[in-house]
Amino acid sequence: SQQGEEDPQALSIQEGENATMNCSYKTSINNLQWYRQNSGRGLVHLILIRSNEREKHSGRLRVTLDTSKKSSSLLITASRAADTASYFCAASQKTSYDKVIFGPGTSLSVIP
Amino acid sequence: NAGVMQNPRHLVRRRGQEARLRCSPMKGHSHVYWYRQLPEEGLKFMVYLQKENIIDESGMPKERFSAEFPKEGPSILRIQQVVRGDSAAYFCASSPLEGLLNTEAFFGQGTRLTVV
Numbered sequence: 769s770q771q772g773e774e775d776p777q778a779l780s781i782q783e784g785e786n787a788t789m790n791c792s793y794k795t796s797i798n799n800l801q802w803y804r805q806n807s808g809r810g811l812v813h814l815i816l817i818r819s820n821e822r823e824k825h826s827g828r829l830r831v832t833l834d835t836s837k838k839s840s841s842l843l844i845t846a847s848r849a850a851d852t853a854s855y856f857c858a859a860s861q862k863t864s865y866d867k868v869i870f871g872p873g874t875s876l877s878v879i880p
Numbered sequence: 881n882a883g884v885m886q887n888p889r890h891l892v893r894r895r896g897q898e899a900r901l902r903c904s905p906m907k908g909h910s911h912v913y914w915y916r917q918l919p920e921e922g923l924k925f926m927v928y929l930q931k932e933n934i935i936d937e938s939g940m941p942k943e944r945f946s947a948e949f950p951k952e953g954p955s956i957l958r959i960q961q962v963v964r965g966d967s968a969a970y971f972c973a974s975s976p977l978e979g980l981l982n983t984e985a986f987f988g989q990g991t992r993l994t995v996v
Contacts, residue, residue: 781897801984809989816984828969860985865936866985870926872922873921873922
């Protein structure tokens with residue numbers, strides 16, 4: 769079963785605006801990761817947030833995690849055209865091993 | 881320290897042929913995960929392997945697909961008698977022995993399989 773579910777599926781914003789993507793998951797997790805994928809390319813790891821963390825920053829990225837609601841958000845501030853990509857959350861499930869399950873992704877378009 | 885290496889990057893097969901996708905994990909990593917990404921979709925978990933062991937193959941189709949991670953050499957994802965629906969990007973990830981509690985899964989660049 770799918771663990772992460774991103775919302776919205778697609779997002780289109782103007783350059784300079786902020787972009788917020790949300791992710792919900794179903795089971796207890798060890799950590800949650802966000803990845804970016806440019807069209808037809810590989811995955812780029814953006815940020816990892818552990819289950820005991822609530823917020824994490826990296827450059828223009830801000831990730832929050834609410835384990836009570838089983839949700840996470842990724843905020844990209846001051847967006848640029850180069851941020852155009854698909855963004856995936858990936859939850860590392862608490863099972864007998866670290867099973868990483870991806871959501872369907874949010875397709876972000878930043879219009880110059 | 882080379883990252884996760886997948887080859888080939890692109891693979892074209894005719895229907896009915898076999899496809900072999902290879903994944904060399906990062907140095908020191910003994911866990912390998914395979915994912916499939918259909919066009920315009922997210923990554924779907926297929927199988928998780930440790931050296932010489934399949935730990936979880938719950939995402940792998942029951943027929944035509946198999947995976948191995950031998951003691952020596954890369955992990956292999958094998959698809960027999962490929963069909964058009966197998967066309968996808970296949971990604972491999974690796975993680976260290978201590979798991980993913982404090983680190984991310986490291987992904988390869990993927991193999992894009994096209995079945996014609």
